[in-house]
Amino acid sequence: MGLNIEEIKEIIPHRYEMLLIDEVLELEPGVSAIAIKKCTEDSWFFKGHFPNYPVTPGVLMVEALAQTAAVSFLSLPENKGKLGFFAGINNCKFKKQVLPGDTLTLEIQTLKTKGSIAVVAAVAKIDGKLAVKAELTLAIGN
Amino acid sequence: MFEKVAEIIADELSVPKEKITLESDLSEDLGGDSLDAVELIMAIEEEFDVEIADEDAQKIKTVQDIINLLE
Numbered sequence A: 001m002g003l004n005i006e007e008i009k010e011i012i013p014h015r016y017e018m019l020l021i022d023e024v025l026e027l028e029p030g031v032s033a034i035a036i037k038k039c040t041e042d043s044w045f046f047k048g049h050f051p052n053y054p055v056t057p058g059v060l061m062v063e064a065l066a067q068t069a070a071v072s073f074l075s076l077p078e079n080k081g082k083l084g085f086f087a088g089i090n091n092c093k094f095k096k097q098v099l100p101g102d103t104l105t106l107e108i109q110t111l112k113t114k115g116s117i118a119v120v121a122a123v124a125k126i127d128g129k130l131a132v133k134a135e136l137t138l139a140i141g142n
Numbered sequence B: 001m002f003e004k005v006a007e008i009i010a011d012e013l014s015v016p017k018e019k020i021t022l023e024s025d026l027s028e029d030l031g032g033d034s035l036d037a038v039e040l041i042m043a044i045e046e047e048f049d050v051e052i053a054d055e056d057a058q059k060i061k062t063v064q065d066i067i068n069l070l071e
Helices: A005-011 A058-074 B002-013 B034-048 B054-059 B063-070
Strands: A023-028 A032-038 A083-094 A103-114 A117-126 A129-141
Touching: A005 A023, A005 A058, A023 A058, A032 A058, A058 A083, A058 A103, A058 A117, A058 A129, A083 B034, A103 A129, A103 B034, A117 B034, A129 B034, B002 B034, B002 B063, B034 B054, B034 B063
Parallel strands: none
Antiparallel strands: A023 A032, A032 A103, A083 A129, A103 A117, A117 A129
8 A cells, every 4th residue: 555645644643844755655654664865966955965975864764764654653543633743763773875866665563662662774775776774663642 | 681671772872882781871870862762662572582562661660661562
């Protein structure tokens, strides 16, 4: 089951400029999700990061992974209308520079949940090559 | 049992293992907050291959409480 941008906006409250996923390719609520983010040449963050060497900021890729996880958790009926907050970022590594024109594939897989806390394994890839990996802890709340 | 639990607590709450006793209060003595508590429970569940119910987890205050639950 995939989602287009309008359907994504029904699940998570993020909006331009902080909505950092374009499309959801696969979604299993509360379990896993795969989304894509196109880092097009006209993306707002390339302008200042950096003026003579545009490269996608690592923190925004981590945020895009968190939004992918948020889509998975907030599409559970009991979480409808809630928000996802960052509670932790562990073992985060950036393996590849993400340049204008690259398309990121964002994959998350739930490792464990307890009450309103979820821990997910997250990876971002370009053309199948690892760009970012991290373990993200999210708190689901109001 | 205590040794293993103390190791997990030291790791999750970033406190020296020597500081941890059976009587240690997880929040007052070891500085854990509610998120640390959840992460600690998750780590303990994984290590001991058990499931700790939310209502039991909420009653945990000291290291002894964790060991009582596991026994």
